[in-house]
Amino acid sequence: MTKTDAQQDVLRARLAELPEDFAYFADVYESDLRPVLEAREAERKNALDSAKKNSVIGIAIVAIAAVIGFGVIKVGAVGIIGIIIGFIVAGWGYPKVNEIAKQTKEFLITPIAERLGLSYNSGASLKAEELLIQSRELKVVPGWDRKEVSDEFVGERNGVPFEFFEAHLEEKRTTRTSNGRTQTTWVTVFRGQCWVIEAPKTFHGTTRVSRDSGWFNALGAIGNRFSRAKLEDPVFEKAFEVYTTDQVESRYLLTPDVMETFLELERQFKGGKFRATFDGNRIYAAIEGGDLFEGGGMFSRIDDPERVGDLLTDIATVFHLVDVLGKK
Template sequence: MRDLTQAIAELTPWLEGLESERKSAVAQSYKGLALGAAGAAAWVLVCYAASWPVPVMFVGGVVIFIGLMAWGSHRLNKLRKTVKAGLNDRFAEAFGMRYRAEVHNPIRFDAFREHDLVPTSDRKSFEDLFSGEVHGADFDLYEAHLEQRRRTKNRTYYVTVFRGVLIRINFPRTVEGVTLVKRDAGMFNALEGWAKKTFSGKKLERVGLVDPTFEKAFEVYGTDQVMARYLLTPSFMERLLKLESVLKGKNVRCVFDENLGEGAGRGELLIVAETGNKFEAGSMFKPLTDQSRIATLHGEFSMIDDIIHTVLEPASEGGGVSPQA
């Protein structure tokens, strides 16, 4: 089912079996909307006739409308979860991965935070965990939604500060120390260099990159200059830039950390990219057999496959220098 035509052929019968339920759930959703509007209007008329206070009129109308809307959309929301889980499960299996919709213990999230790869947050949620193995290296990819609390004189609200994917890869090459790759901070580079960088009591020094293209795009810090250059081969840096187009996202950054791996010389690579919300079932107001629904998810699974192979495919001969050299 890696081929889109095959995916459409295999998934269409299953989706056709759910189409009658979708139509019924959509009808109930519209019914809830109509009843909510009518109920709220009736409440307003009753309050007006009884000369009840405006706040009572307003709050009661909103509660009635939202309550009936929730009743109306309940079946549609349940179906959306069923379709999403079913499609993701089937695609994950076809691409040689495992899928879990709920993420209760996000893998290495503390490490992502400690390395300053994601911003601080007051509210966070995680979903859509994919895991597997490529070229002998295991990986995990999941989505994160991070929000910070804001306060004004009259209210408290939340704003999204990050929505994207977090990727953990058990890197198959030797990793020693810490090598941090962040986006170029432009005019703030000097301040960044002055304020940073230490990790676990170790000083991270600025690492210069040979290629000016990468030098403009990234800021690199490491505990070991030789090791950093061993890891950040030209081919790897090209792949890192390529990830942004593969992910259809922005601000890709990463860290190599020997302390996260298991066994001598085996560290982990953590990658972050701002991609928005992916791996969803699509609109329930369109027929489930709409080919664009399958095509969108197929493209996103191909994206995961591309990411992992892009990072982990064996380097071409001469692509790296031994750290002992």
């Protein structure tokens, strides 16, 4: 079996676990992605080899500077300067490797997203910023003092318009120490994924879903207009806290397959505190979890088909929630 055949087998095995409309990406990888990735892999390897050589030289400079500066001539300043130079040399070259890895991520995601009818932005558009603010107003994410929004996807899935992005939200906290000084720290209050899905109909009321009612209480999300929803399935009623302004509509929205999808996402993200709000003509959802769409680091091969498999798996995860909620 050739290397190419082995790569194809690896990717086809990954694609077999994804929706059927992902299957053709094995051919896309072979015809469009692999040739360019192999060239990028050669660049990464050369840059990494150069960075490793610099590391060896830098470590040698540190050792020699320490011996001469502190042992032979006993001039500490000489030793310190030499050590600093050594560390600079040791780290020289790794920024280039990181840049190649970053460029490769965008190179991979952009054409794959386009084939799926999506536009990709490694940062975030003004629209994503606006949707994040709306998500905060609807108590899907907490407030923040500092934010970072990334990996934005915009498009449609089976005719359902949606937007997806990742967000890292931090709160500034100031405390006073025992000696009377103030100390400022930044605390992460949310790191995860956000969806805004266009609903096929306008909702009459507002329905909020969370695994923990404490989340609503903390954000002041349970007002006088809301009452605890009475779901048809007691299993899901135990799993989620649901508050609504329209009891009939909430039961129509939160069918067992929808709730099972919510639970499935939590399992996938290892207990990610899923929450969602159905309001107006949109569904706002968020889950706490690690970053998606990373596809390996600078020490892993760029042309590894597992990178493509990981990326497609992440996109399929995004699509799954849209597929389920878009049925309504």
